[in-house]
Amino acid sequence: MTTLWLVRHARPLIDTERCYGRLDIQADAEATQSAALRLQQALLPHRGHCRIFHSPLQRCEQLAQALIELQPDFISDADKRLLEVDFGHWEGQRWDAIGEAAISAWARNLAEHAPGDGESLVHMLGRVGSALQDAKALDAEHVVWISHAGVARCAQWLLQHGSLLPQSHEWTLPAPAYGQFMQLSL
Template sequence: MELILVRHPRPVVAEGICYGSSDLPADPDELARVHASLRAGGLPGDVPVFSSPLRRCADLARLLSPSVTFDARLAEMDFGSWEGRSWNDIPRADVDAWAADLLHYRPGGGETVFEVALRVAAALDAIRAHGAERAIVICHAGTMRLFAALADGTPAGQAALAAASKAHRIGYGETHRLGLY
């Protein structure tokens, strides 16, 4: 099976804000640009589309297909009380505590990276069970990193650590194709 992973367009939010699971809309101009780019790039129109229900993903998914499967397990990590705050205003000691225990620390009292990996793994299983040869998944950078780490059957804990340690940036509207084992 091939997954075509697409990161949502840039959301309407100030630079440097932690927004994880906050339900922000996509910037309208960016939404139009990403949609046009995907269509011009030959994104198949006859495959199932799965999406995070957060508006920045859902708005793009609805432009790509009249029939979208929304799955909350595809949402970005919940950063609890960090949501909506400037990263610069989050105490350094809290960020350091998270970095010291990526798997189990709850940033802002939200989700652990391990919990996110478990739900993304469950979403991946559901997409596989759909039985399609290819599928489009509109999601978030963290979700995309987890899909890449889980694709070969890596256990969720190891996948969570691998995804959390990825230093490369995934741009808004960026597409990755991923072959599953």
Template sequence: MNLHLIRHPQPLLDKTYCYGSSDVAVAAETLALCCERLTAQLLPLRPGLAICSSPLQRCSDLALALAQALGVESIALDTGLQEMHFGSWELCAWDDIAWAEVEAWNRDLAHHAPGGGETLVEVAQRVWEVFDELRRGDDAHCIVVCHGGSIRMLRACAAWQAEHGAGATPDAAGLEAIALRAAADRRDIGFGELMALEILSVPALAA
């Protein structure tokens, strides 16, 4: 199966703020330009194409626009694709978050919950569930509109699967390895960027 991962367009709130699971909007003109560019890239995939998206509007608005432009009848919204929940850090300026709190997270990236929100292992668990559903699907191509953190986690899931076999399912140690691999993925992912990810399909009967 081929996943076509798209990070949402640039939201109205800039990167000096923490806005993981917060539902931040995208300007209409930014959304339209991003959709137009991506449609041209994705048109060859139109027959039999599926679209899955984070329900947060900076993703779902783009997914809906792409579905209309590509003639896809419906999209799937999955909360498992949402960006990490940063608890009390949400919508705070990064400069206003106590450095001691950031350092506590740096010391235990996998298991510390920044702002009392989610841990990376918890994010890995829910993203793996989405990944597992996708790899058991019948579609040859699927557009996935989500967030930078979700994309890194999906790539980490695919890398773990490639190492352990198509039918493998991660235990607690596996989820920690996926979380840490995603955290170590330092590649900058641009707003509205499209990237391909090939994953090993698993027959539904193997579930």
């Protein structure tokens, strides 16, 4: 059986009251180093049996690079399927400025509505599902994804519910805190 490690990037250098899904922003350098050290210590017993992938956004790339600096025999490959959801023209706006009507429209049709004319959850579930299929096919005991909260929720949903589409009241899955990780069985 393969263990999937869902690792969330460190705290981004942005007001977290803003919608920042695909904004390519850096993470706090000190928090990134701390996260890399925790992850290295957790992965060390498995280092010969793990494959590491990361979102190409710089806050995830920072963590992947920090991990590799600590443990040079680790290699991480960028995978676009591990990107956070694209919030379109909502990106960079404060959540309270987006407006209740726009957020309610998204909540009414969580799976198929593309918030900010960006990416729908159906599309995101499809790309994360593709990455999950590839992870299951790898000859690795441990697969590590350095990515985002939305990717972690999608992976959990797909492993628990398959192709069923979530309603907004069902989209309550946890995600790792900044710089933390969780493990799932594939």
